[in-house]
Amino acid sequence: MIRTSILRAARPAARPITKCTAPAFIPRSYATLSPHTPPPTTPYEVFDEPSKDRQKDRAIARLREEGESSQSESAEKGEDPVKVVDYLREEIAERLAERIEDLRIPPSSILELAAHSGQLTQILQEVIADEVPSSSEQQDTQTERRRWWIVESSKESLHRDDDSHFASPPTRIQASASRLLEHPEVEKLREQVEAVVSGGGLHWVGDIVGALTQIRHLLKPDGVFVGAVLGGDTLFELRTSLQLAEQERRGGIANRVSPMINPTDAPSLLNRAGFTLTTIDVEDMTINYPSIWELVSDLRDMGESNAILGRRAHVSRDVLLAADAIYKELYGNEDGSVPATFQIIFLIGWKPGPNQPKALERGSATTSLKDVL
Helix, strand or coil, X not given: CCCCCCCCCCCCCCCCCXXXXXXXXXXXXXXXXXXXXXXXXXXXXXXXXXXHHHHHHHHHHHHHHHHHHXXXXXXXXXXXXXXXXXXXXXXXXXXXXXXXXXCCCCCCEEEEECCCCCHHHHHHHHHCCCEEECCCHHHCCCEEECEEEEEECCHHHHCCCCHHHCCCCCEEEECCHHHHHHCHHHHCCCCCEEEEEEECCHHHCCCHHHHHHHHHHHEEEEEEEXXXXXXXXXXXXXXXXXXXXXXXXXXXCCCCCCCCECHHHHHHHHHHCCCEEEEEEEEEEEEEECCHHHHHHHHHHCCCCCCEXXXXXXXXXXXXXXXXXXXXXXXXXXXXXEEEEEEEEEEEEECCCCCCCCCCCCCCCCCCHHHHC
């Protein structure tokens, strides 16, 4: 299996050190920041988030327009044209819902972050009962409704599905995952949410540790974060084919697939954000497409086109034709279709709290390992 090669720029030769007889002179061949330089006020930005929101808005508008032009055909098939490319998000949401079901005590308040149209919330409302036992000891027989929020930065995505698609209408908040606590409605929820879930939108956040830290601030003590992000091996077939095609046709390569989290780095990201009892597992999902054209078209309609800062706006047709031929040659199936791999990293982390299991103090053991062995 071919993986994407990482091209590293050749390191320039160090500047020769000039000899000096003065004992106080310490030569060095590298540059340093002035001690008076102020620290950066914003984290390093990788993605063009406003452009990503516009991509999602345009994708929904385009699907609606196409659905209106073929309304009779879609009605006969019983399909909603706007949801025709929801298959990836729904599959990730189904797998994530299984992990949330395994929680010993189902959370009574759930916030879905980077929710798109709330696909994960819709599925969770089908598998988790909407009523939860009352927290009051004097009213054990009464029940209260589970509280739901969906947070999404794209306005069209946030309001794509009306309340009739939800068993219990959620509170909708338009906010960016990277600047979560800057929104006044989200700020009010600080330490009031029992579970924050995310079904695959956090791979467009440049400062992922900062986003996870803000999630921790939203959670109550002993609250849980359960999320899914796309890992580094996602679309490695497409990445390799485009790089080889551009190298052949243009004599160089450009960033066409965004950088993603490595599974080995995921535990440290949660720990740096302050989560404990972290759990990471990885699943690969392969979807077959007739050709590279259908794959690129579906990614565009999902709103998952490239959004890296400084990216090239368009891919020329000759490069795509070459990439299609390379794709089929390297990875094609016997029936002529091409596979696309989506690596899903599932993250579970708990906010520290008084009821959380803790390790015993060092030296408090009463049984010797020597006796056991």
